[in-house]
Amino acid sequence: MxxxxxxxxxxxxxxxxxxxxxxxxxxxxxxxxxxxxxxxxxxxxxxxxxxxxxxxxxxxxxxxxxxxxxxxxxxxxxxxxxRPATGSAQGRRFTYWLHYAEGSAMTPLLLKLIFAAIPKRVPFLARGVARGISKGVGANLIDPQIAAHTAWWEAELTKSEWFAGDDFSAADIMMSFPVEAAGSRVGYGDDKPRLKAFLTAIHARPAYQRxxxxxxxxxxx
CATH class of the missing domain: 3.40.30.10 (Glutaredoxin)
Structure with missing residues (x-):
């Protein structure tokens, strides 16, 4: 087993x-x-x-x-x-999202987590400086990247209900973690209705609940 x-x-x-x-x-x-x-x-x-x-x-x-x-x-x-058929348009989208989820998507989210933790990991007297650096890097480098990625996810979900096409696939399972993590760390406002709908849909699946x-x-x- x-x-x-x-x-x-x-x-x-x-x-x-x-x-x-x-x-x-x-x-x-x-x-x-x-x-x-x-x-x-x-x-x-x-x-x-x-x-x-x-x-x-x-x-x-x-x-x-x-x-x-x-x-x-x-x-x-x-x-x-x-998994969509190999060689089909959905198959190519599937392969892209499968690899993107742990490549480009997770990089800024991981950096946000790391820089948020830095002020807690340095000596007390250095925490003020560390907070300033962490805040600056977040505002000027990390947050704009996350915003760009989430805006793109939202736009891609206007093309189809799921990331690889009209049918649910394992690409949606792969993308669930970055979409959930971004929702937890930066949130989704009214300008992200499709990402909100995606999360609602996956969380409602019986297999997800099990x-x-x-x-x-x-x-x-």
């Missing part, structure tokens, strides 16, 4: 969701972030040298990285309906 090494409030929630969409039985081995550092516990390094989640064990196969795990699961579950039950509390839901 498949085992998912699952870290709370992390990308691995998407793997649980995909497995629920596929109807594939699996076991969850949970790991909890350090309450102070928010880093994964050292036990994960016994599973993967980088100590990151998700990692999927499936017999002889041990697969890390969310996108690689999703590709593995789609390859081992042909006919799932969660994945939450298996994975435990998830801040971005």
């Amino acid at each position: 498949i085992t998912v090494h699952h870290l709370n409030d992390s990308r691995s929630q998407r793997i649980l969701w995909l497995l629920e969409e596929l109807g594939e039985p699996y076991e969850v081995k949970r790991y909890q972030r350090d309450a102070r550092t928010m880093l994964a516990p050292p036990e994960l390094r016994a599973i993967h040298p980088l100590g990151k989640s998700p990692v999927l064990d499936d017999g002889a196969a041990c697969v890390a990285e969310t996108g690689a795990i999703i590709e593995y699961l789609l390859e081992t579950h042909p006919g799932s309906g969660l 994945a939450l039950e298996r994975g435990g509390p998830y801040a971005y839901a």
Whole structure:
């Protein structure tokens, strides 16, 4: 049986969701972030040298990285309906969003998280300076990038209900994390109705709800 090494409030929630969409039985081995550092516990390094989640064990196969795990699961579950036909316009959009989600999309969101944490990690006497630097970098570099990405997501969702086309696909599962993270960190106003509708739609899916039950509390839901 498949085992998912699952870290709370992390990308691995998407793997649980995909497995629920596929109807594939699996076991969850949970790991909890350090309450102070928010880093994964050292036990994960016994599973993967980088100590990151998700990692999927499936017999002889041990697969890390969310996108690689999703590709593995789609390859081992042909006919799932969660991947458009290769070579089609939707297939090309699917491939793009699958890789974009962990590439261009997550970079500014990760930087925002890091710079927000810097003032808490420096000596007390340096915190005023650190807050000023963090605020300046956020306002002038990071926030404009996030705004550009979220505006583009909104525009792309005017073309179709889902990221890869008219049908729900695993690309939407991949994009859920950056869309949820951006919504949590910067919020979506009235100018982002399609992103709000996307979140409402994915959160209402029965498989998404079942994945939450298996994975435990998830801040971005």
